[in-house]
Amino acid sequence: MSDSRPIALDAMGGDHAPHEIVAGAVHAVRERGLSVVLVGAPRVLYEALADHDATKEVPIVRAEEALEMNEGALASLRRPRSSIAIACHLVRRGDASAVVSAGSTAGIVATGRLRLKAQQGVLRPAIAVALPTRPTPALLLDAGANAEVKPEMLVQFAHLGAAYAELAHGIEDPRVGLLTIGSEPEKGNKLVKRAHELLQGSPGLTFAGNVEGHDLLAGKVDVITTDGFTGNVALKTMEGAVRYAFDELRETLSESRLARLGAAMQRSRVRELRRRLDAEAYGGAVLLGLNGTVVIAHGSSKAQGISAACKLAADLSAGGIVSGIADRIAATHRSHRLW
Amino acid sequence: MSDSRPIALDAMGGDHAPHEIVAGAVHAVRERGLSVVLVGAPRVLYEALADHDATKEVPIVRAEEALEMNEGALASLRRPRSSIAIACHLVRRGDASAVVSAGSTAGIVATGRLRLKAQQGVLRPAIAVALPTRPTPALLLDAGANAEVKPEMLVQFAHLGAAYAELAHGIEDPRVGLLTIGSEPEKGNKLVKRAHELLQGSPGLTFAGNVEGHDLLAGKVDVITTDGFTGNVALKTMEGAVRYAFDELRETLSESRLARLGAAMQRSRVRELRRRLDAEAYGGAVLLGLNGTVVIAHGSSKAQGISAACKLAADLSAGGIVSGIADRIAATHRSHRLW
Structure with a gap:
């Protein structure tokens, strides 16, 4: 340091x-x-x-x-x-x-x-949250700072996240996904359709196309860009669903004596897993x-x-996250001037 | 029948x-x-x-x-x-x-x-999906038919869902929640803030206020209204997160021999649970x-x-779901005329 x-x-x-x-x-x-x-x-x-x-x-x-x-x-x-x-x-x-x-x-x-x-x-600072994908975490942003955004902001969020992924997770050319409701470019609302076009032409970005809700934890991309409303709903939905799955499982496992025995054996491992899924272990969200x-x-x-x-x-x-972001944003602006 | x-x-x-x-x-x-x-x-x-x-x-x-x-x-x-x-x-x-x-x-x-x-x-038909909450399922709609909506549509979705909940789940006065990113009325984007106001004044509706992503599976409300973009992302995120939790768990459980023994005992119960969480058992989504x-x-x-x-x-x-919906929509219109 x-x-x-x-x-x-x-x-x-x-x-x-x-x-x-x-x-x-x-x-x-x-x-x-x-x-x-x-x-x-x-x-x-x-x-x-x-x-x-x-x-x-x-x-x-x-x-x-x-x-x-x-x-x-x-x-x-x-x-x-x-x-x-x-x-x-x-x-x-x-x-x-x-x-x-x-x-x-x-x-x-x-x-x-x-x-x-x-x-x-x-244009707007955004909250990035690291999701527990493997081998490296996927960054979801914006996770809630901006409920209302413009397509250009989704492109910037992608750059903010890419700078973070490079620096904190050592990923060269992070793959960026756009969160929407279908894999085809024309799927989504007006905001994401326009953002899709802009992302395709953004310099220094490896745009991997659209991703859907079930891709968030699948490790397909390193950075997922979305507006702060959708991102916040998705993040909390994910947390709630994981908690729900564990609660249901605990209930299921405690229903028979045989199963209870098995559950006792596994309790420590399940606890370990739960901790890994817990956002706390990741040190929280970053305002970029x-x-x-x-x-x-x-x-x-x-x-x-x-x-x-x-x-x-x-x-x-x-x-140097701040200067890493500055370089990326400056590069986008230079390229806009060229064109 | x-x-x-x-x-x-x-x-x-x-x-x-x-x-x-x-x-x-x-x-x-x-x-x-x-x-x-x-x-x-x-x-x-x-x-x-x-x-x-x-x-x-x-x-x-x-x-x-x-x-x-x-x-x-x-x-x-x-x-x-x-x-x-x-x-x-x-x-x-x-x-x-x-x-x-x-x-x-x-x-x-x-x-x-x-x-x-x-x-x-x-105004717009919507897709309702039953989420596996207890004792009765919660209905999420719109789950993807309308990527772009107006506040008035979110109110109608609430009525469509309420008619479904009454009929299919036997719930009197279904509680309706509005999916957003905070419990206070002013939390969210313009769309949901306006919808919040409209839902408060809608006749025949028990509006329980805002709900967040982690409330979807918590059983707090019977109907959750949202636009088709957010609803689709949330639904797929939920499915992905539950699958992820089970996959992680399976991996965790198979890591030690002792745990493997426990897992074998529980396999049938886990399979049973998984089936319950599987949307297939619910017979799918309904276009209302x-x-x-x-x-x-x-x-x-x-x-x-x-x-x-x-x-x-x-x-x-x-x-009689169609006439149930017709009655509700007619009642909203009558009330609008009165005011």
Whole structure:
């Protein structure tokens, strides 16, 4: 890690803030060798750090306010001194390399856009989520930052995701799929039909064509571009369906004594699998396209999830995700000028 | 069953047509006591029926053409004598009570709209799919007939689904949810925000508010209304995620000898569960809002799936789904006039 600047960790966002956030910071520092600064109410954070005997290992930056989990986009305007706003400010000033927050997604997106601003040429920042495909994760974006988009934005989302896939998953020429309702180019609504045409001509992009809902976890492509409405519905549907399948299975397995015996044998393996499918292990979603890296951890994150999110933020930042995106966006613009 | 008219079964549509379709017809007649007429190429169908010794039990209506599985909406115009067109024609003439086809969804929707026409006052027919929630299935619609919709259509889809839920699942005052990306009324894109307002004021509807992707299989509501683009993506995402969870689980379970032993014990139960989650057992999707009942069986349906689809078609038709929908749509219109 060449970047010695710390991760700015929003200590006040998330269902288990601040204690699990603080525990996550301590884990990230001690077990992963990362540099982390906690942003939030100093007294509470100091006490929480003292519980871990870590007051000297993790610095605190004061933030007087915090966004509530149910506060949306507007709160980011009303609260310029919130912990997430201060965390963004640290990155903006160059005092931190990246932001991590488990707070309300709408609040993080709005605050990030307001404080860090979109990168030059980026129409809309988007949320990328890594799906547990093999051998490498597939990136779904936009997973919810933009409910209403234009076809050009879907092309940019593809570039944002491609830059992420190259950097974080080491994939050369990531294959990009467009989420729609049929494999033929003319399948879908007006938005995706036009996006299909644009994607075909976009320089530096390996467009693999349309993908459908059942392809999301099939590992056919490395990046899946979609609008934030469809992407969010698909992501939550997927989470709900996996949970449903496991719940049904547990019920089925507990119905007979013989089956119960088998289930006992397998419990640990099933638990292991479930953890792998759990978004928390992946360190959360990333808000791409801003002048700074912002990782959005699950609201329900505990220490392990927060620590993984800090690692992801550090890796993306050290790998130069922001400049990687800038290069791609600039290349698209140059090519547009040529034509 | 008071309606003695047969089900018109498109014998030429589906991956396993005509043999599994014919086997399904024989099953429906012998095991379920239904009346079925096969529509397709007479010679092939006669021979297939002869294999079942059923040439006297299932009549054949000639259709010279068939839609290919990859043929879309336009083919329905080019092929007025296709098996699906003739099947619709039989219902139109009153010679059959309902249509069942495992052919291409786009072809069935286009042909159904062209030959049976939308019911009076229905803006757009929609595809309803029963999700395996408990104790009763939740209906998701539109699952793919309309990629582009207006807010008023989402309200109508809610009524179509409510009529279906009342009739097929015996639910009084079905609870209706609007699929979007947050529980608050203002969450979503313009389409759903407007639909939310309209749903709140729609007479005869129990609107339970917004639902999200993870609620689809949670059994919170009886009917979920959405546009055909989002609904299709969600449905396929769900199918893919359940398949993924089972595949991962199988792999996990086969990794150790001890676990393999457990897995062997449970194999039959898991298979049973999988069948329950399989859409085929539900007899397929229903195209609602036409002057006649049209059941769209899975393209991969075998005999059992076709037979279940015939049963669903017979039940809906005998229960008066078309007039149930007509009453609801008329009531909305009357209320609009009053205001």
